Amino acid sequence: MAKMNLLQAINxxxxxxxxxxxxxICFGEDVGVFGGVFRATSHLQEKYGRARCFNTxxxxxxxIGFANGLAAQGHVAVAEIQFADYIFPAFDQIVNESAKYRxxxxxxxxxxxxxxxxxxxxxxxxxxxxxxxxxxYFAHTPGLKIVVPRNPYQAKGLLLSSxxxxxxxxxxEPKRIYxxxxxxxxxEDYELPLGKAEVLKEGTDITLLAWGAQMEYxxxxxxxxxxxxxxxxxxxxxxxxxxxxxxxxxxxxxTGRLVISHEAPLTGGFAGEIAxxxxxxxxxxxxxxxxxxxxxxxxxxxxxxxxxxxDHLKIYEAIKQSVNF
Amino acid sequence: MSxxxxxxxxxxxxxxxxxxxxxxxxFQVLKQDGATxxxxxxxxxxxxxxxxxxxxxxxxRVLDERMLAAQRQGRLSFYLQSTGEEGTVVGFAAALxxxxxIMAQYREQGALAYRGFSVDEFMNQLFGxxxxxxxxxxxxxxxxxxxxNYMTISSPLATxxxxxAGYAYGQKLEGKGLCTVTVFGEGAASEGDFHAALNMASxxxxxxxxxxxxxxxxxxxPSSEQFAADGIAPRALGYxxxxxxxxxxxILAVYxxxxxxxxxxxxxxxxxxxxxxxxxxxxxxxxxxPSGYRSKKEEDVWRAKDPIARMRNWMIKKKWWSEDxxxxxxxxxxxxxxxxxxxxxxxxxxxxxxxxxxxxxxxxPQLHEQxxxxxxxxxKYPDAYPKSAGRMTHG
Numbered sequence: 001m002a003k004m005n006l007l008q009a010i011n012x013x014x015x016x017x018x019x020x021x022x023x024x025i026c027f028g029e030d031v032g033v034f035g036g037v038f039r040a041t042s043h044l045q046e047k048y049g050r051a052r053c054f055n056t057x058x059x060x061x062x063x064i065g066f067a068n069g070l071a072a073q074g075h076v077a078v079a080e081i082q083f084a085d086y087i088f089p090a091f092d093q094i095v096n097e098s099a100k101y102r103x104x105x106x107x108x109x110x111x112x113x114x115x116x117x118x119x120x121x122x123x124x125x126x127x128x129x130x131x132x133x134x135x136x137y138f139a140h141t142p143g144l145k146i147v148v149p150r151n152p153y154q155a156k157g158l159l160l161s162s163x164x165x166x167x168x169x170x171x172x173e174p175k176r177i178y179x180x181x182x183x184x185x186x187x188e189d190y191e192l193p194l195g196k197a198e199v200l201k202e203g204t205d206i207t208l209l210a211w212g213a214q215m216e217y218x219x220x221x222x223x224x225x226x227x228x229x230x231x232x233x234x235x236x237x238x239x240x241x242x243x244x245x246x247x248x249x250x251x252x253x254x255t256g257r258l259v260i261s262h263e264a265p266l267t268g269g270f271a272g273e274i275a276x277x278x279x280x281x282x283x284x285x286x287x288x289x290x291x292x293x294x295x296x297x298x299x300x301x302x303x304x305x306x307x308x309x310x311d312h313l314k315i316y317e318a319i320k321q322s323v324n325f
Numbered sequence: 326m327s328x329x330x331x332x333x334x335x336x337x338x339x340x341x342x343x344x345x346x347x348x349x350x351x352f353q354v355l356k357q358d359g360a361t362x363x364x365x366x367x368x369x370x371x372x373x374x375x376x377x378x379x380x381x382x383x384x385x386r387v388l389d390e391r392m393l394a395a396q397r398q399g400r401l402s403f404y405l406q407s408t409g410e411e412g413t414v415v416g417f418a419a420a421l422x423x424x425x426x427i428m429a430q431y432r433e434q435g436a437l438a439y440r441g442f443s444v445d446e447f448m449n450q451l452f453g454x455x456x457x458x459x460x461x462x463x464x465x466x467x468x469x470x471x472x473x474n475y476m477t478i479s480s481p482l483a484t485x486x487x488x489x490a491g492y493a494y495g496q497k498l499e500g501k502g503l504c505t506v507t508v509f510g511e512g513a514a515s516e517g518d519f520h521a522a523l524n525m526a527s528x529x530x531x532x533x534x535x536x537x538x539x540x541x542x543x544x545x546x547p548s549s550e551q552f553a554a555d556g557i558a559p560r561a562l563g564y565x566x567x568x569x570x571x572x573x574x575x576i577l578a579v580y581x582x583x584x585x586x587x588x589x590x591x592x593x594x595x596x597x598x599x600x601x602x603x604x605x606x607x608x609x610x611x612x613x614x615p616s617g618y619r620s621k622k623e624e625d626v627w628r629a630k631d632p633i634a635r636m637r638n639w640m641i642k643k644k645w646w647s648e649d650x651x652x653x654x655x656x657x658x659x660x661x662x663x664x665x666x667x668x669x670x671x672x673x674x675x676x677x678x679x680x681x682x683x684x685x686x687x688x689x690p691q692l693h694e695q696x697x698x699x700x701x702x703x704x705k706y707p708d709a710y711p712k713s714a715g716r717m718t719h720g
Contacts, residue, residue: 025498057521059520063525065490067491073426073496075495096481097479097484102685103684104479105477
């Protein structure tokens with residue numbers, strides 16, 4: 001085992017994927033010599049050559065259009081969008097093309113070899129064009145998989161699974177903890193399953209659910225609540241689409257309470273989808289309304305981001321309200 | 326890489342370069358009466374190949390006529406014709422290696438027909454029956470064939486153009502000596518995808534041919550309101566790419582230009598742009614009426630430049646074709662299309678299970694559940710849904 005931060009784990013996963021399969025191609029803005037704006041692709045060009053790891057012009061719709069074609073041709077395209085906020089010029093290529101390639105052609109063609117990596121989320125004083133969490137826009141699109149890791153170990157295993165998965169994957173990387181999150185990561189190859197949530201901690205009074213960078217806060221809130229004698233079950237959803245309903249349902253059947261937290265705005269956020277499903281399946285078991293702790297329905301702010309973001313205290317309050325309902 | 330430091334001429338007055346001063350010439354070989362221009366380069370095309378091209382053009386026109394009529398009779402929900410543009414479409418297809426990928430827009434049925442897509446295969450897609458390769462999921466004319474290296478059509482305009490650059494990059498990496506041809510209209514060339522694609526392709530030196538069918542109209546917008554410059558070809562220069570403008574109604578010119586473009590793409594790994602000047606004699610689609618925005622007189626001018634008649638005149642001059650053979654061909658193709666249409670119409674749509682397959686490589690638990698719920702509902706109200714919905718596997 002080695003100590004790695006989240007970026008190093010991603011770099012390590014890309015290195016393993018490229019060494020194993022010469023069809024794996026990494027590209028995006030600045031990913032070549034420079035190694036990407038966050039250095040996720042460091043040294044890959046040196047190791048695998050300019051043909052397999054390269055800079056593209058600054059054109060997101062071009063990057064994903066190109067990636068779709070490359071994947072349709074049979075290569076494994078790992079495209080980087082420098083910030084998730086800049087994925088929108090490529091929205092059409094992702095939503096209309098990547099997601100529907102297999103379906104619309106009756107399985108004659110597909111872009112299953114495509115993985116889109118993109119840093120998301122706040123906490124870096126990035127203002128609204130370097131802080132957004134756009135997962136819910138993509139969660140409305142059948143045909144995509146959406147994955148969000150929470151730490152280096154998860155990042156490596158989930159990224160290797162995403163690259164090797166037979167479907168197009170949008171892989172959101174929590175950039176706030178790119179360097180802050182450090183942990184033991186096996187140097188060898190391993191995969192973590194897509195579409196499976198992970199129960200981090202078992203508990204009996206309330207279920208706490210989040211993904212990505214929010215996991216840090218939800219775990220902290222759980223610790224605080226435990227001190228008050230509240231037993232929390234903590235779940236990392238890991239895959240937003242398709243999401244692991246069974247794990248969440250089984251947990252809520254046991255605890256009777258659910259708090260969901262995400263950085264994205266409340267309205268239309270993915271917590272709404274989860275809440276609707278849980279009330280459908282666990283209605284008679286619910287002891288209190290499902291709570292959502294999220295960003296506000298505003299664009300992402302700059303100076304007031306600490307106030308804007310859901311944190312451990314806001315989650316802690318939601319836990320107490322739910323338990324005392 | 327930083328900017329290269331080539332010697333640049335320095336001026337001392339603010340003199341602007343006017344974008345429209347440069348006019349692209351147009352490459353033409355064949356006159357309307359079938360004669361060829363003196364000194365024009367002629368392709369090496371034998372009678373067999375010429376006949377194949379010609380039959381394909383006639384076939385797509387017959388298909389267009391019959392299918393538009395079928396749409397008007399309510400037998401078909403929608404149709405798009407290629408009438409007037411057959412020279413461009415069949416001409417480029419004939420000049421390729423059949424293993425080259427074609428990523429078309431939607432008005433290129435001639436290229437698919439040239440590669441051997443059968444009349445039955447066309448009909449199965451048009452009627453979305455159980456034999457449609459696309460499983461009845463897309464509107465009529467969204468053909469695709471993996472066997473014939475013809476990428477399934479997608480409705481959004483121009484999305485195929487950057488994809489073609491990526492596809493061709495993959496071909497280059499594999500060193501197969503193949504290229505990708507992507508086709509689009511002059512209207513689609515306004516989309517961001519077009520510019521993204523040309524830039525990506527020229528920077529990364531990929532074997533792709535960008536083929537613009539400049540057919541005069543983008544739905545109802547005339548090209549005069551679509552772009553201000555001298556058409557599409559000059560845009561390639563801004564991306565440091567070679568370009569040629571060709572008479573799209575001149576099959577020999579399109580054929581030669583595509584052959585030459587293919588050579589550049591495959592041998593030099595460089596993208597090329599071809600702008601084929603043609604005219605959309607038909608409506609944009611069966612839902613459109615061009616009489617609202619252009620004159621009959623204008624259409625007549627272009628009808629006189631019919632690409633099929635032009636090739637026929639050439640072949641008759643070469644004694645490769647006759648009026649008798651023409652009549653026979655027309656009659657037999659009409660019959661073939663009608664028979665195939667009747668067969669395809671009779672076939673049922675795909676089974677209801679196909680609603681949930683191919684969204685992912687495997688059907689997700691959520692989709693399984695949604696399908697089961699739907700089946701139970703259809704069983705409860707069988708009369709409210711098409712009879713074919715009852716064709717489901719039980720369990």
